[in-house]
Amino acid sequence: EEIPTVNEGKAQILVTNEKVFYNPVQEFNRDLSIAVLMIFAKDYNEEVLQRNKLEKDDKINVPHNAGNQRGITILEALSATGLRSIRYAKEVEGVWQIVANDISAKAVDSIRQNILHNGVENLVIPYHEDATLLMYQRRRNRFDAVDLDPYGCPSMYLDSAVQCVSDGGILLVTATDVAILAGNVPETCYYKYGAISIKSKSCHEIALRILLQCIASYAGRYGRYIVPLLSISVDFYIRVFVKVFTSHDKCKENSNKIGMLYQCNGCESMNFQPLVVKKAAKNYKLPSAPVIDQLCKHCQHRQHMGGPIWLGPLHDHGFVSRLLCNLNSMELGTSKRMEGVLTVIHEELDIPLYYNLDRLMSIVRCHVPPMLMFRSALLNAGYKVSYSHASKISIKTDAPNDVIWDIVRAW
Numbered sequence: 001e002e003i004p005t006v007n008e009g010k011a012q013i014l015v016t017n018e019k020v021f022y023n024p025v026q027e028f029n030r031d032l033s034i035a036v037l038m039i040f041a042k043d044y045n046e047e048v049l050q051r052n053k054l055e056k057d058d059k060i061n062v063p064h065n066a067g068n069q070r071g072i073t074i075l076e077a078l079s080a081t082g083l084r085s086i087r088y089a090k091e092v093e094g095v096w097q098i099v100a101n102d103i104s105a106k107a108v109d110s111i112r113q114n115i116l117h118n119g120v121e122n123l124v125i126p127y128h129e130d131a132t133l134l135m136y137q138r139r140r141n142r143f144d145a146v147d148l149d150p151y152g153c154p155s156m157y158l159d160s161a162v163q164c165v166s167d168g169g170i171l172l173v174t175a176t177d178v179a180i181l182a183g184n185v186p187e188t189c190y191y192k193y194g195a196i197s198i199k200s201k202s203c204h205e206i207a208l209r210i211l212l213q214c215i216a217s218y219a220g221r222y223g224r225y226i227v228p229l230l231s232i233s234v235d236f237y238i239r240v241f242v243k244v245f246t247s248h249d250k251c252k253e254n255s256n257k258i259g260m261l262y263q264c265n266g267c268e269s270m271n272f273q274p275l276v277v278k279k280a281a282k283n284y285k286l287p288s289a290p291v292i293d294q295l296c297k298h299c300q301h302r303q304h305m306g307g308p309i310w311l312g313p314l315h316d317h318g319f320v321s322r323l324l325c326n327l328n329s330m331e332l333g334t335s336k337r338m339e340g341v342l343t344v345i346h347e348e349l350d351i352p353l354y355y356n357l358d359r360l361m362s363i364v365r366c367h368v369p370p371m372l373m374f375r376s377a378l379l380n381a382g383y384k385v386s387y388s389h390a391s392k393i394s395i396k397t398d399a400p401n402d403v404i405w406d407i408v409r410a411w
């Protein structure tokens with residue numbers, strides 16, 4: 001009897017066990033991860049070669065990362081069918097070894113069969129372990145890339161994941177519990193992610209910033225810090241790609257990229273308060289940030305407090321432009337969509353969160369002007385403006401709330 005199969009990218013998966021998870025909607029997630037790993041592996045392998053060369057020239061015999069001359073190592077900690085790992089093996093250049101792990105024996109059977117069926121047994125190793133245990137065991141023998149793609153919330157894997165990724169390595173993390181991150185259940189968000197989510201028009205970016213804050217906080221415990229390469233909100237999930245490095249000084253520096261968010265109950269104006277304010281000039285004054293019992297200065301309503309959230313950049317724009325340039329040379333099923341999303345991301349301002357034009361106008365009970373006109377008004381007033389990839393009617397701007405409200409009222 002012929003076994004049914006599914007094709008995705010250069011992989012073909014046998015559907016022998018209905019219970020093993022395969023989600024075709026996540027093709028975009030896997031395609032994007034391949035595109036990201038292509039560039040990451042290229043850079044990483046070059047850096048290692050360069051370092052080894054320097055060490056040779058200096059006649060210093062430090063054999064660290066010697067294996068990496070052959071390519072990067074990847075852990076797919078929650079692999080299900082092995083599809084993602086098999087695609088990494090077949091589609092990413094510069095990979096040396098991939099471990100495809102799952103806690104379910106049925107899943108590992110299916111991973112094994114699929115590895116053989118795709119002829120990638122030289123690159124992909126099936127593994128049957130609780131992901132956290134495996135990652136703790138690999139704290140000293142680290143992976144260059146660690147991919148977490150769980151059902152729902154990834155937070156229970158983060159403590160071990162931030163420890164088993166190499167210095168300058170990459171963490172790829174999916175969260176599908178977006179409703180929790182987006183303010184539907186603030187208590188649940190707090191106990192899972194250590195941050196309070198709030199309902200807001202920019203909830204999808206808040207979700208990304210809560211997840212990044214959570215990863216940064218776990219990393220910090222081990223003197224490690226993160227640099228986001230790309231943070232994306234699509235369909236029903238979010239996915240972040242961050243590099244991880246070790247440096248206590250940088251951890252300290254990064255702490256001013258974490259802060260609270262205040263959103264007015266009435267006009268929905270948003271304000272941020274970094275948790276740590278750098279010591280600066282002698283007469284430096286703390287910014288007069290709103291506190292929860294301080295009323296909104298625009299409309300005198302009370303304010304909601306959310307966070308802590310990541311206030312630093314969501315993306316590395318240089319990395320994103322290289323991703324865009326490389327797309328044409330890759331054969332990815334969802335490359336058209338990816339090009340669209342990445343183009344918007346490339347233009348995104350490095351400013352936390354956004355307003356939503358329809359909402360702003362409905363607050364003052366006015367007709368919604370064409371988006372282009374509203375944007376021109378901000379530009380003419382001397383401010384920057386962009387979209388967010390997370391919302392089609394978003395307005396991301398460096399204009400202060402006063403200016404935004406002046407423009408809205410003048411309409």
Ligand code: SAM
Pocket residue numbers: 021022023026030077078079080081083084101102103104107129130131132149150151
């Ligand atoms: N990454 C896969 C893909 O792209 O097709 C999908 C992974 S699926 C959403 C989640 C998998 O995690 C399931 O196969 C489940 O058995 C596995 N899992 C759940 N808890 C785990 C744990 N503690 N350790 C390892 N695997 C686990």
